[in-house]
Amino acid sequence: MSRFTHASIVRSVIDIPGDLAEAQETYNGAAGRAFIAGLPDLAAAFLDRWRLRLDGPCMNGVSALVLPVVRADGGRAVLELQLPDEESAGEPVALRVWDGDGAVRLLDHDPATGPVRLLDHDPATGTMLPERLDESRMLSAVADTREAVVVVARLLNRLTSFPAPPGMRRLGDIAEAMLEQTPWALERIPDLRARRIVADCAAAVREVVAEPGDRLLHWDLHFENVLAADRAEWLAIDPKPLAGDPGFELWPALDNRFEAAEVRRRFDAMTEVLGLDRERARAWTLGRLLQNALWDVEDGRPVEERQLEIARRLTG
Numbered sequence: 001m002s003r004f005t006h007a008s009i010v011r012s013v014i015d016i017p018g019d020l021a022e023a024q025e026t027y028n029g030a031a032g033r034a035f036i037a038g039l040p041d042l043a044a045a046f047l048d049r050w051r052l053r054l055d056g057p058c059m060n061g062v063s064a065l066v067l068p069v070v071r072a073d074g075g076r077a078v079l080e081l082q083l084p085d086e087e088s089a090g091e092p093v094a095l096r097v098w099d100g101d102g103a104v105r106l107l108d109h110d111p112a113t114g115p116v117r118l119l120d121h122d123p124a125t126g127t128m129l130p131e132r133l134d135e136s137r138m139l140s141a142v143a144d145t146r147e148a149v150v151v152v153a154r155l156l157n158r159l160t161s162f163p164a165p166p167g168m169r170r171l172g173d174i175a176e177a178m179l180e181q182t183p184w185a186l187e188r189i190p191d192l193r194a195r196r197i198v199a200d201c202a203a204a205v206r207e208v209v210a211e212p213g214d215r216l217l218h219w220d221l222h223f224e225n226v227l228a229a230d231r232a233e234w235l236a237i238d239p240k241p242l243a244g245d246p247g248f249e250l251w252p253a254l255d256n257r258f259e260a261a262e263v264r265r266r267f268d269a270m271t272e273v274l275g276l277d278r279e280r281a282r283a284w285t286l287g288r289l290l291q292n293a294l295w296d297v298e299d300g301r302p303v304e305e306r307q308l309e310i311a312r313r314l315t316g
Contacts, residue, residue, distance in 0.1 A: 014039075014040070014043060014054075014058045014065075014067065015057075015058060016036060016039055016058075016065065017058070017060045017065075019060070020036070020060040020061075020062075020063075020064075020065060021036045023062050023063065024036050024063070024083065027063075028083060031083065032083065035083040039065055039081060042081050042125060042127070043065075043067060043079065043081060046079055046081070046110070046127050046129075047069070047079070050071070050079075050108055050129060051071065051072040052069040052070065052071060052072075052077070052079060052129075053069060053070045054067060054068070054069060055068045055069050055070045055076070056068040059078075059135065061238065063082050063083065063085075063088070064080050064081060064082035065080075065081045065082075066078050066079070066080050066081075067079040067081070068132060069129075069132075071107075075107075075131070076131070076132040077107055077129050077130065077131055077132050078129070078130055078131075078132050079127070079128075079129055080127065080128045080129070080130065081125070081127055082126055082127070082128075083126075084124075084125070084126035086169070087169075087240040088126055088240070089126070090167075090168050090169060090239075090240075090241040090242070091128070091238075091239055091240070091241065092106055092109040092126075092128055093165060093167070093168065093241070094168075094216055094218075094239050094241035095128075095130065095239070097162050097165055097216060098159060098162060098216075100131075100231075100235075101158055101159075102155050102158035102159045102232075102235065102236060103155075103159060103218075103235055103236040103237070103239065104130045104131055104133055104227075104229075104235050104236065104237045105130065105131045106128060106129070106130050106131075107129045107130060107131060108128075108129040109126075109127065109128040109129060110124050110125050110126065110127045110128075111124035130237070131229075133227040133228065133229045133235060133237065134227055134228045134229060134230075135227060137227060137228035138223065138224050138226065138227055138228075139151055139152070139223040139224070139226035139227070139234060140222075140223035140224045140226075140256070140257070142223075145257050145259060145262065145266075146262070146265070146266075146269070148223055148253075148257075149253050149266045149269055149270065150269055150273065151226065151234050152221055152222075152223070152226065152252075152253045152270070153253070153269060153270040153272075153273035153274060154273055155221065155226065155234065155235075155236050156218065156221060156246060156249050156250075156270070156273075156274060157273055157274050157275075159216065159217075159218050159221075159236060160215040160216065160217060160218075160246040160249065160274070161215075162215070162216040163214055163215065163216065164214055164215060164216040164217070164241070164242070164243030164244075165216070168216070168241060168242055168243040169241070169242040169243065170212065170242060170243045170244065171212040171213060171217070171242055171243060171244025171245060171248055172209065172212030172244070174242070174244075174291070175205055175209045175212060175287060176209060178202070178205065178287070178290055178291055178294060179202060179205060179206060179209065181294055182198070182199070182202040182290070182294070185198065185293065185294050185297040185298075186198060186199060188297050189293075189297060189302075189303060191302065191303075193308070194293075194302070194303045194308055197303075197308050197311050197312065198289075198290060198293045198303060200286070200311070200315065201286040201287065201289050201290040201293070201311060202290055204282070204283040204286040204287070205283060205284075205286065205287045205290060207283055208245070208280055208283045208284060208287075211245070212243075212244050212245055213243070213244045213245030213246070213247075213248075214243055214244070215243070215244065215245065215246055216241060216243065217241060217242050217243070217244050217246065217248060217249055218236055218239040218240070218241060218249060219239065219240040219241060219242055219248070219249065220238065220239065220240045220252060221236055221239075221249060221252055221253070222252035222253065222255070222256040223253070223256045223257060224256075225237050225238045225252075244284075245280065245284050246274055246276060246281075247271075247276055247277075247280050247281035247282075247283065247284030247285060248284040248285070248287060248288060250267060250270050250271075250281060250284075250285045250288075251285050251288035251289065251310075253266060253270060254266050254267060254285070254310050255306065255307075255310065258306055258310075260309055260313065263309075263310055263313035263314065264313055264314070267281075267282070267285070267314060282314055282315075285314060286311060286314065286315075289307050289310060289311050292304070292307050293307060
C-alpha cells in the first residue's frame with residue numbers, strides 16, 4: 001500500500017481535535033498549521049515503520065495527538081505525534097533514564113531508530129511510542145486530595161533520585177533568566193500587593209540560585225499527569241524535564257485542585273516524603289510562582305490570585 005493511500009485511510013479514521021488545531025495556531029502560527037495539516041501523513045509513516053495497528057479513538061493534549069495502537073507483538077502502546085520544542089526535546093531522554101521506574105516506559109522514539117522523513121528536507125519529528133497506561137484512571141479522580149498529594153510525592157521521590165543526564169535544560173539558567181527579567185516585570189504589575197509578593201519570590205530565589213541542583217526533574221507532575229497501570233499502581237507521564245533541585249517540583253501539587261487551607265499541609269507532606277530541606281524547598285517553590293507571574297506579565301494578564309495565595313500561605 002502506498003504512503004498516500006495509507007495516509008488517506010488514516011485521515012478517514014482519525015479526527016484531529018479542534019482544540020489541538022487551535023492551540024497550534026495560537027502558539028506556533030504557520031509551523032503549527034503545517035504540523036496539523038501533516039498529521040495524517042505523519043501518523044501513516046509511523047504506523048508503517050513501527051508496525052502498529054490503530055486501536056481506538058484518538059486523544060490529545062495541548063500540543064500532541066495521541067493514538068492508541070497495538071504493536072506487532074500484541075503489546076498496547078500509544079503513538080504520540082507532536083511538534084518538537086525546547087521542553088519536549090528532553091522528554092524521550094528523561095523517559096529512557098527512568099526506564100519505567102515511576103514513569104511510563106518509552107518503547108521507541110524518533111530519531112532513536114533513525115528519522116522518518118516524509119520529504120527529503122523534513123527533520124526528525126520527535127514522535128514517541130510509550131507503553132499504554134489506563135487513561136480512564138487518573139490520579140485527579142481520587143477523591144482524597146491528601147492521598148493524591150502523597151502519591152505525587154512518592155513518585156517525585158523516585159524520579160528525582162536519578163541524576164540529570166548531560167545536555168538537559170538547567171534550572172540554574174532558568175532561574176538566572178527569571179531574576180534578570182524581574183525588574184522589568186515589577187514595573188508592569190500595578191497592584192501593590194501582587195508586586196510585593198512577586199518581589200519576595202524573586203528574593204527567595206536569589207538565596208538559592210547559586211545551588212540549583214542536579215537531579216532529573218519532571219517539572220509538571222500534577223494529578224492529571226499520573227495514570228494507573230497494570231504493572232504499577234501509579235506512573236507519571238508527560239515530563240518537561242530539566243536538571244535541578246527537587247524543591248522546584250512541588251508547585252503543581254499545590255496548585256492542582258487548589259484548596260487554600262491545604263497548601264501548608266501539602267507542602268509539609270511532600271517535603272517530608274522527599275526528605276527536602278524545608279527552606280530551600282520553599283524558596284524553589286516560590287521560584288515556580290515567580291515563573292508563572294512572569295508569564296502572566298508577558299501575556300498582559302494580572303498575576304493570578306491563586307498564585308498569590310499559595311505564596312502567602314507558604315510564607316506565613
